[in-house]
Amino acid sequence: xxxxxTMLMLAILLTGLxxxxxxxxxxxxxxxxxxxxxxxxxxxxWKDRWEKxxxxxxSGESRYQNPERIHIEVEIYSNWSKVEVKVNDxxxxxxxxxxxxxxxxxAIVNETGLSRNTVENNxxxxxxxxxxxxxxxxxxxxxxxEKIEEHRELMEKREKMKEQYLKKYSETRQMYQKMKHRxxxxxxxxxxxxxxxxxxxxxxxxxxxxxxxxxxxxxxxxSQNLSSDISSIRSELEYWRxxxxxxxxxxxxxxxxxxxxxxWKTLRxxxxxxxxxxxxxxxxxxxxxxxxxxxxxxxxxxxxxxxGMDTTSIREAYSRYLERLSSAKEHxxxxxxxxxxxxxSDDLSNAMNHFALGKxxxxxxxxxxxxSFKDLKQIFREYRDALKEIKAGGGSE
Numbered sequence: 327x328x329x330x331x332t333m334l335m336l337a338i339l340l341t342g343l344x345x346x347x348x349x350x351x352x353x354x355x356x357x358x359x360x361x362x363x364x365x366x367x368x369x370x371x372w373k374d375r376w377e378k379x380x381x382x383x384x385s386g387e388s389r390y391q392n393p394e395r396i397h398i399e400v401e402i403y404s405n406w407s408k409v410e411v412k413v414n415d416x417x418x419x420x421x422x423x424x425x426x427x428x429x430x431x432x433a434i435v436n437e438t439g440l441s442r443n444t445v446e447n448n449x450x451x452x453x454x455x456x457x458x459x460x461x462x463x464x465x466x467x468x469x470x471x472e473k474i475e476e477h478r479e480l481m482e483k484r485e486k487m488k489e490q491y492l493k494k495y496s497e498t499r500q501m502y503q504k505m506k507h508r509x510x511x512x513x514x515x516x517x518x519x520x521x522x523x524x525x526x527x528x529x530x531x532x533x534x535x536x537x538x539x540x541x542x543x544x545x546x547x548x549s550q551n552l553s554s555d556i557s558s559i560r561s562e563l564e565y566w567r568x569x570x571x572x573x574x575x576x577x578x579x580x581x582x583x584x585x586x587x588x589x590w591k592t593l594r595x596x597x598x599x600x601x602x603x604x605x606x607x608x609x610x611x612x613x614x615x616x617x618x619x620x621x622x623x624x625x626x627x628x629x630x631x632x633x634g635m636d637t638t639s640i641r642e643a644y645s646r647y648l649e650r651l652s653s654a655k656e657h658x659x660x661x662x663x664x665x666x667x668x669x670x671s672d673d674l675s676n677a678m679n680h681f682a683l684g685k686x687x688x689x690x691x692x693x694x695x696x697x698s699f700k701d702l703k704q705i706f707r708e709y710r711d712a713l714k715e716i717k718a719g720g721g722s723e
Contacts, residue, residue: 510576647701654694661687
């Protein structure tokens with residue numbers, strides 16, 4: 327009976343790890359929303375970065391008419407990238423918190439308005455800081471796509487491993503369920519039980535491998551510590567896998583599975599905490615990018631004032647926008663602090679408490695970010711209205 331309860335618990339826990347955040351609540355899934363909104367916001371802020379052609383649309387979005395000279399250079403560091411873009415006589419530089427080639431290209435397309443085909447054909451990527459202190463170069467569509475394909479193949483390999491372990495886990499679990507009435511004294515049941523637990527652990531380890539790859543791909547500021555946390559959990563799981571598979575008697579197997587189940591409760595929370603920390607760090611990146619672009623808004627408002635426009639309401643919205651970004655950043659940073667304390671705790675109750683506090687702070691940060699986007703929409707709307715009024719002769723030069 328004890329063994330049945332233990333195995334059922336393990337099955338539920340392992341299944342819940344496919345998407346760890348879902349197992350603990352819905353707030354953290356909201357990160358998908360501000361990610362896309364932030365890209366729209368950033369693109370709006372960069373609309374006037376380039377010299378416009380006579381064929382620019384009403385929003386100011388540059389639509390290049392066969393630009394003569396295009397130079398796109400990217401320097402990739404350990405967890406971030408520096409981008410320099412030159413179009414004809416116009417230059418621009420910006421930083422991206424990613425080292426993924428495909429994401430870099432997409433960001434350049436969003437930032438500049440250039441077509442993806444143009445970016446791929448003119449990009450030059452320089453990888454800096456290799457272990458041998460050498461510089462590596464690759465340029466053009468062929469090499470870029472080669473790097474993208476390498477990344478995709480690695481991700482696909484990790485996902486296939488997860489599927490294989492999940493399949494083996496399910497098969498051995500079904501075998502155990504059919505034969506468990508015969509007792510662990512039966513060699514077939516004994517081996518099926520060990521395989522059932524071992525493949526479940528393998529599945530969790532493969533999930534951690536995929537999670538680590540995604541974290542490194544994001545280029546987060548704390549990615550090294552996150553990798554260290556994942557390595558620690560992975561090592562403990564590998565230890566328990568060895569203990570369980572090396573069990574030689576039914577009683578030894580019962581004792582080892584029981585001991586692992588107690589440890590697994592804490593490990594499960596920590597895996598979920600890592601996911602929460604990743605979301606918080608991503609949100610901080612979004613906020614910092616918005617803060618870095620705020621000077622553009624300030625300059626645009628000042629330009630309206632120079633033309634004699636009343637910008638009182640825009641200024642008020644702009645002040646609220648900055649205050650909410652600041653508040654959101656503080657909450658997000660506090661959530662990271664709580665997640666770190668949860669990861670550093672060996673006490674299950676304490677870890678769960680800090681996880682709950684971190685999740686609460688993340689929810690508050692998300693709420694502030696959403697409010698800030700409403701302020702940003704108001705700023706853009708009133709700015710467009712002011713431009714139309716100036717065009718109609720309502721402003722004074």
